[in-house]
Amino acid sequence: MDLILLLLTEQQSQQTTANVEKTTSEHRFVFDTQKFPKVFRDILTTIDVIQALTDRKKQTPFPETFILQVNESQNQNLRLTRDDIEKLKNHFDGTADQQLMNFMNKELFANNSINDFLQRLPEELVPNATFYKNYSSLSNIPATDIRTRVKLLYQCGTLVEKVVPVLDFSLSQKQSMLLDRIKTAKTYLSYPTKFRWLQETLSKTDTEYSGSMPQVQFDTVKASATSNKQENTMFSQAFEQLHENAQTTFRRRCDHLWTAQYIGMHSTDGGGPYRDSITHICSNICSTRLPLFILCPNGRTNSGLNRDRWIPNVFPPNKPISNRLKNQYRFVGQLMGIAIRNKHYMNFNFPQLLWKQLVGDKVTMEDIEAIDMHSFTVINEMEQNMKQNRSIDNDTDIDYLFSSIMNELRFDIVSSASQTYELVPGGSEIPITANNFREYCTHYREYRLNEFSQQIEFIRQGLYSVVPGYYLNLFTASELEESVCGKGEIDIEILKQNTHYDGSLNENSPHIQRFWNVLSEMFNEEQKKQFLIFAWGRSTLPVRDEDFTTKFGINEYDLSSGEVDQALPRSHTCFFTIDLPEYSTTEIMYERLNYAITNCSSIDGDGNMNEIPEQMHVDSDSDD
Known part of the structure; x- marks a missing residue:
């Protein structure tokens, strides 16, 4: 098919040239496309x-x-x-x-x-x-x-x-x-069309649920320790227990894919601890506790755009990455597959260049500058100076430029992780001159454009082991990011549309209106994410109404009149519900919600929220 397309392209090119009549019939074969099959x-x-x-x-x-x-x-x-x-x-x-x-x-x-x-x-x-x-x-x-x-x-x-x-x-x-x-x-x-194609491939590649669900033991004491030992992190604990069978386990279509057992907490995982474990795993990935990702240069210098984005860590070129790190990158991709299959979105702060490579798009210099605004500054300015000097035929100034200003530069580069690597073998000993400057620029740009390629390729392998890549190549980078991470902003309206109310409550109840006003008008994006973690154990919402396998619920909270404004809301993360006191003012609603989501977001042995102060009079909860 490619060959015919190539020949047709050549035929069209010949037909549009002024000398087409001079082309003899024996030198070109004319296709009659009407004789081709309709498809x-x-x-x-x-x-x-x-x-x-x-x-x-x-x-x-x-x-x-x-x-x-x-x-x-x-x-x-x-x-x-x-x-x-x-x-x-x-x-x-x-x-x-x-x-x-x-x-x-x-x-x-x-x-x-x-x-x-x-x-x-x-x-x-x-x-x-x-x-x-x-x-x-x-x-x-x-x-x-x-x-x-x-x-x-x-x-x-x-x-x-x-x-x-x-x-x-x-x-x-x-x-x-x-x-x-x-x-x-x-x-x-259209995204709906691509989404439908993807859903068809997911349905065809589901794995049957057989046997018991994997149990993952999490030692939260070690995970929360101040030491930076990566093996103690929630990510590493999950990796050790899940990665060998992830390509089949993660293709099961069910609400949760493993049972999270928090050592010493005796909790029954009805979904809350599972979601909580994923939230902690994701927070480990975009952190300094693991060697997989680092904050991008713009973030480290507090300049430019995308300061909150994490890029793959950088390793010496032309040296193999350890098998353990390869498998951990693949495991990150497999976690992405969970998000796509089960709509359990992950809070990954990755830049556009990572998502582009995952869908097979070419990474550009603009993508690199988006995470490192100074990445090409030096060579761009040097090229501009050389161009100006050559336009006036001033070779003396060019020689001076290299001898005085660039005499310290060699064929090496400072990576995005601030490590210096040679661009060519022995590059640290090769000075940059007017004669080899163009070659230096070529190697420099090639390194920058491919600095993360190997690491992202391992992530892609993991993703495609859980989600067939057949149609993912038709997704844009932004569409894939949304499929994995959900919408960048918490859509309170879609949450409101997928909420049910307990007992005599309804959307017109005064304190319910105060609640939605706080979420939509007073909470910033970070507070909205913290609220979701508090209520559901996850930090993102589904994109569509039909993806809400569990509706958000607001329950009545029976308290004496004197206790209402002093009490904190209570969450049931397994069921995505909260017990909401009838606070008397919007300001008190804001203060109590904000305190709860800030200080009460971890699950103890009975599903209770840790560290709740005595004076706040909060009832215990035991259903997570």
Whole structure:
């Protein structure tokens, strides 16, 4: 198939040259594509559509076969003409298209049909900045043109969906020119469609539940010790007991995959300790207690963006990573697989470059600068100085530049972990000169772009051992991150929609309204995460309503009138419920909730919250 595509591309190139008539018939073979099977013609049309969509110069026309299809669509609401499509060129670039796809994904993922979605869109001939206030690139585009672009992108996605079943997406990058072309348009494929394909592969690769559930013994005394011994961490304890069979255990479809036994606490794991153990495991991963990840350079220097992101630790180049570390990186990927399969999202603060490599995307210099703003500063400035000096033919200044300013520099590099490594064998003894500076820049950039490749590859192997990579390659980096970590922000509205109330309580009860006001208006993102840990033992929410296998519950809390404002709320993490006192004011509601989530987030032997002070009059809890 790749060979035919290559020959067709060559044929099209010959047909567009001015000397096509001079090309003799014996030197070129002309394909009659109408004799190809329909599915192959659809593939060729798809490739041409992708070329038109991704052409930044907007010089590639949409193929006539596609125009005929969309003009004769059975759904009259989706019909388009070539003139309709041509009018869009002046308004849409890659950024506007990406924002529009984000908007479409959000609406269509909420189970809205395309017809219902189109009916909701404004139709003015002028921009509607109010409707598109959250999408800056769309707020200046005429509303009617956005509607037309929605139709176009939906039709393009439908075309790709037709050909996906006959393609082999298990092939990696550069193994198939055809697949690489299709993957360049992954941002134009709707997330609901990709999600459905992924769910189908997950269902086919579930493992049957047989035998007893693995029991994982956690020594929380050692885990919480001040020593930095990595073997004491919750991650290391889980790794030692789970990693050998993780590729099968983690593919089971059940609420929790192991029973967490906290040594000395005698707790019965109905789900709360399990979720709590995952929260602690994730917190170990993005910490200095393990040698797997380090805070990115921007975080260590407190400058630039992404200061809270953790990057894979850096090891000497051209030296093998130990088998134990390889397996631990794979275990991190297998934990990601749990999140995707069971919607138990993980709180990983990884940068975009890690997620990009996991879905087979190329890491760019911009990705590196996003976690290390000074990564290319020196060589960029040097290249600029050399360019300016050469433009005035001043070789003397160039020689002075290297002899005086760069005479201390050698063919080595300071890594993202602040260690110095040679870029070539013996590089520490090779000075940088005007003659080898370009070679130095090439090695420098190559190192930076591949500094974490080996470590991320082990994570990818672990992830793909739990979740088939067949369709993950069609996900964008952001989509994979959301599938693993949930939404970056806690969506209080979706939590509210998936809440049930006990007894006489309802959403209009005065203290219930105060509760939601505190969560949505007064808590910051960190407090919202802490509340989820307090109530559920996890720090993220599912993305969709149907992914809430357990609804959040608010129970009545019977207290005498004089005790209500002094009491703390009580959580039942196994059941994702809280007992909420009827606090008399919003301010007291905030103070008591904030105290509870800050000081009472660990589970003791009976499921009680530790370290609750006497004066707060909190009842004991024994059902976790």
